[in-house]
Every structure is written in structure tokens, then in C-alpha cells.
Amino acid sequence: MGEIxxxxxxxxxxxxxxxxxxxxxxxxxxxxxLMSIELILNAVNLNLVAFSRLYGLHGQVFSIFVITDAAAxxxxxxxxxxxxxxxxxxxxxxxxxxxxx
Amino acid sequence: MEPVATPFFFYGxxxxxxxxxxxxxxxxxxxHSAISLIFTLLSLAGLYLMLYAPFVAxxxxxxxxxGIMVLFLFVIMLVNVERAGRExxxxxxxxxxxxxxxxxxxxxVFVYVKGSSIFxxxxxxxxxxxxxxxxxxxxxxxxYRDYMLPFEIASLLxxxxxxxxxxxxxxxx
Numbered sequence: 001m002g003e004i005x006x007x008x009x010x011x012x013x014x015x016x017x018x019x020x021x022x023x024x025x026x027x028x029x030x031x032x033x034l035m036s037i038e039l040i041l042n043a044v045n046l047n048l049v050a051f052s053r054l055y056g057l058h059g060q061v062f063s064i065f066v067i068t069d070a071a072a073x074x075x076x077x078x079x080x081x082x083x084x085x086x087x088x089x090x091x092x093x094x095x096x097x098x099x100x101x
Numbered sequence: 102m103e104p105v106a107t108p109f110f111f112y113g114x115x116x117x118x119x120x121x122x123x124x125x126x127x128x129x130x131x132x133h134s135a136i137s138l139i140f141t142l143l144s145l146a147g148l149y150l151m152l153y154a155p156f157v158a159x160x161x162x163x164x165x166x167x168g169i170m171v172l173f174l175f176v177i178m179l180v181n182v183e184r185a186g187r188e189x190x191x192x193x194x195x196x197x198x199x200x201x202x203x204x205x206x207x208x209x210v211f212v213y214v215k216g217s218s219i220f221x222x223x224x225x226x227x228x229x230x231x232x233x234x235x236x237x238x239x240x241x242x243x244x245y246r247d248y249m250l251p252f253e254i255a256s257l258l259x260x261x262x263x264x265x266x267x268x269x270x271x272x273x274x
Contacts, residue, residue: 004111007213007220009148012115014209016122016141018202023126025198026191031131031177035138038169039122042145045161049154057236060157061243067164068255072262074169078176079266085180086272094192 009050016043028092030084034077041070111151118144129190131177139170156237 016039023036045063052059085091088098117140124137142165149158192198213220234242244252 004107004151007217008111008115009152010220011213012118012148014206014213015119018206018209019119019122019126021205022199022202025201026195027126028188028190028192029131031173031180032126032134035125035134035173038138038165039125039141042142042165045157046145046148049149049152049157052154053152057239057243058247060154060236060240061248063154063157064160064240064244065248065251065255067160068259071164071169072258074172075262075266076269078172079269081176082179083269091180092188092192 006050006054009046013043013046013050016040016046028094030081030091030093030096031078033093034074034081037073037077038070041066041073107151110147114144114147114151117141118148127190132174135170135173135177138173139166142166142170154236156240 020036020039020043023039024033027033027036045066048059048063048066050059052063081091084096088095090096121137121140121144125134125141128134128137142161146158146161146166149155149161
């Protein structure tokens with residue numbers, strides 16, 4: 001099976017990132033879109049931690065900051081979603097068109 | 102000391118992460134998507150452990166699986182799930198989205214095939230002796246010494262996020 005190098009981790013992270021973008025761009029349910037954003041952030045985290053194995057611990061510190069951002073983003077995004085669901089009774093991204101002409 | 106069966110665990114965890122990530126974006130029921138996202142996060146925590154980042158792995162499990170995913174499940178319960186099961190899963194512009202993602206994936210493949218010499222592909226060597234300080238101690242020193250200002254800014258960001266979430270989710274302020 002060979003040895004596991006940094007490139008293996010980078011490929012896994014790239015696959016997760018691509019899957020996350022597919023979810024953001026194609027799903028209608030906003031909850032699933034937010035989950036796909038979490039997938040993207042986790043792919044970035046995997047890259048940071050994989051490189052921290054080579055270049056010292058700064059990558060791990062940055063991944064902790066990214067996790068903090070993910071928590072803040074999830075809280076605010078889900079708050080927006082609840083406020084929107086109260087107004088329009090839907091969680092579909094293509095029915096959120098209040099600002100559209 | 103050499104780690105035992107590293108490729109076995111790596112391919113197992115990576116396969117689990119990617120398969121459950123695919124399930125997140127394809128399953129109909131949002132609750133099932135959330136549960137497969139939990140599996141992705143747990144296998145990523147395992148990968149962090151394999152990269153000798155135990156603190157980040159612990160934070161990943163406690164914060165993501167214990168905090169953020171519970172928040173997601175709560176919101177899924179608050180908005181109605183029954184309607185979501187009967188509706189179309191993908192938006193009308195899904196071919197354009199899939200095309201854009203395919204272009205992005207092709208870019209990744211191109212970069213990793215063409216420019217793999219740019220990335221350090223040398224083996225991940227274990228330290229010969231046990232270091233004096235643990236991983237958590239070193240991260241703490243970095244966080245409170247070198248990254249003091251970003252740390253404080255992150256706390257401010259969390260405060261703003263708390264206030265924003267409460268303001269938006271509250272019916273009448």
C-alpha cells in the first residue's frame with residue numbers, strides 16, 4: 001500500500017472541498033448548504049494540519065481559529081434560517097428571493 | 102518507534118470521510134445528512150490523530166460533533182422536515198453548479214499532478230525522542246504568546262455571533 005505522504009492528505013482534502021462545493025451549488029435545502037460549508041471548512045483544516053506536520057505547529061493554531069469561525073458562522077447562519085422560516089415557511093434556497101426584482 | 106498499519110488506517114478513515122461526505126449532499130432527509138456529516142467529522146478527527154495533532158482532534162470532536170452538529174439537529178427539528186422529504190432535492194441550476202465544481206476538481210487534479218514537485222512529498226518522519234512539552238502545551242504557548250491579538254479578535258467575533266444569532270432568532274426584540 002506504500003507510504004502515506006502529505007500529498008495523500010492533500011488529495012483527501014481536495015476531494016472533500018469539491019464535494020462541499022457541489023453541495024453548496026446544487027442543493028435547495030439551506031440546512032444542507034450550511035453543512036456543505038462545514039465540509040469545505042473541514043477540508044481546509046485538514047490541509048492546515050497536514051502541513052503543520054512539516055512546518056511546525058502554526059497550522060494547528062490556524063485550524064483552531066478556523067473551527068472558531070465555523071462555530072460563529074453556523075450560529076449566525078442558522079439564526080438567519082430560523083428568522084427566514086418564521087416569515088416564509090420555507091427553507092429552500094431558490095424560494096429566498098425577497099431582494100430580487 | 103514506527104506506527105503500525107498506517108496506510109490501512111489512512112485509507113479506511115479517508116474512504117469513510119469521502120463516502121459520508123457524498124452521503125451528506127445526496128441524502129433526502131436532512132437528519133440523515135447531519136448524521137453522515139458527523140461520521141465525516143469523526144473520521145477527520147482520526148486523520149488529525151494520525152498527523153500527531155491530538156489537541157485539534159479533541160477540539161474537533163468536542164466542538165464540531167458535540168456543539169455545532171447538535172445545533173444543526175436542533176434547527177432541523179425546528180423547521181419542518183416532512184415537507185423536505187417530498188420536495189425536489191436539487192435546485193434548477195444544478196447542471197451549472199456541477200459544471201463549476203467539476204472545473205474546480207479538474208483544477209485540483211491539474212495542480213496536484215503537474216505541480217506535485219512544489220509540494221513537499223517527503224515522508225512524515227516521527228520525532229526520534231519524545232518532546233519535553235506536549236502538543237497541547239505548545240499550542241497553548243503559541244496561542245497566548247504569538248497569536249494573542251488574533252485570539253482576542255476571535256473572542257470578539259464569537260461575542261458578535263452570539264448577539265447576532267439571538268437578535269435574528271428572537272421574535273420581538
